[in-house]
Amino acid sequence: MTKFDENGKSFFNEAVTQSELTLTVNPLGDKGETISSAVKDGVYCIMFRHDRLGYNQNWLDDTMLPAIESAPREGFSLSAKSSIENEYEAEVDETRDEINKLCGTEFTLDPNFEEIYKVLTEAGDKVNDKTWQARIGQTVLSYFKGLKYQLERQGFKDDDMLQEGLQEIVESKTFKVRVLPKTNSTTETVIEDGVVYLQTSPERWGYNSSDMGEGLLKLL
Numbered sequence: 001m002t003k004f005d006e007n008g009k010s011f012f013n014e015a016v017t018q019s020e021l022t023l024t025v026n027p028l029g030d031k032g033e034t035i036s037s038a039v040k041d042g043v044y045c046i047m048f049r050h051d052r053l054g055y056n057q058n059w060l061d062d063t064m065l066p067a068i069e070s071a072p073r074e075g076f077s078l079s080a081k082s083s084i085e086n087e088y089e090a091e092v093d094e095t096r097d098e099i100n101k102l103c104g105t106e107f108t109l110d111p112n113f114e115e116i117y118k119v120l121t122e123a124g125d126k127v128n129d130k131t132w133q134a135r136i137g138q139t140v141l142s143y144f145k146g147l148k149y150q151l152e153r154q155g156f157k158d159d160d161m162l163q164e165g166l167q168e169i170v171e172s173k174t175f176k177v178r179v180l181p182k183t184n185s186t187t188e189t190v191i192e193d194g195v196v197y198l199q200t201s202p203e204r205w206g207y208n209s210s211d212m213g214e215g216l217l218k219l220l
Helices: 002-015 057-070 078-089 092-103 113-126 132-153 160-169
Strands: 020-025 035-040 043-048 108-110 174-179 188-192 195-200
Touching: 002 057, 002 078, 035 057, 057 078, 078 113, 078 132, 092 108, 092 132, 092 160, 113 132, 113 174, 132 174, 132 195
Parallel strands: 020 043, 108 174, 174 195
Antiparallel strands: 035 043, 188 195
C-alpha cells in the first residue's frame, strides 16, 4: 500500500474502521489460499490455510489491495484514483497543448472519468481488460494521444480552413471520451450538441486507441 502514499493510508483507514488486525485460520479449509487478506466488519483479517502457517508471508502484499478495494465505498477505487492522478493528470498537459496547436485555439479535453468508471463497473465481465481500473488514466490519455495523431494525419496542422471549420462546428471546443453499452466500431467519433465524443464500448475498452478521432474530417 505504500506505493499509493496518502491515498493508500486514507483508503486503508476508511476500510478498516475498527482499527483492528486479526490473524486467523481460513474457514475454507483445504480449499483456502496459503495466505490471504480480507476486510470483515471493519477489521483487517490475515488468513492462513490450516496446514500452511508461516508459509509464503511475502505473498501478503499481493492480497492487501484487493482486500481494501472490496470494502464498500463511494467513488473511485484506490487503483483507479492512483491511475487518474499519476497516469493522466500528471501527464496530460503536453498532449493538450499539442492538440490545441493542431486545432488553432484552446480546446477542453474532458476525460469524463466518473461516467466512464460507472459504466465500466456496471459492465462487469464484459470489460475484457481485467486491470482496467489500474489503467484507466493511462487508457484515457492514450485516446487523446490517438486524437492528436489523427488530427495530424488528417491535415489540421497549420491549415486555417480546417481549423476554422472545426472551431465553428464544435461550439463547446470540447473533446470528450465516453463509453456506450454498444457501438458499431471499436472506436467512434461523433459530434453532438457541439461536442466531439470519442467513444467506445466496454468490450472494446482500450483497443485501437490510435484510431480515436479517425473520420473527424468527414464530420466537418
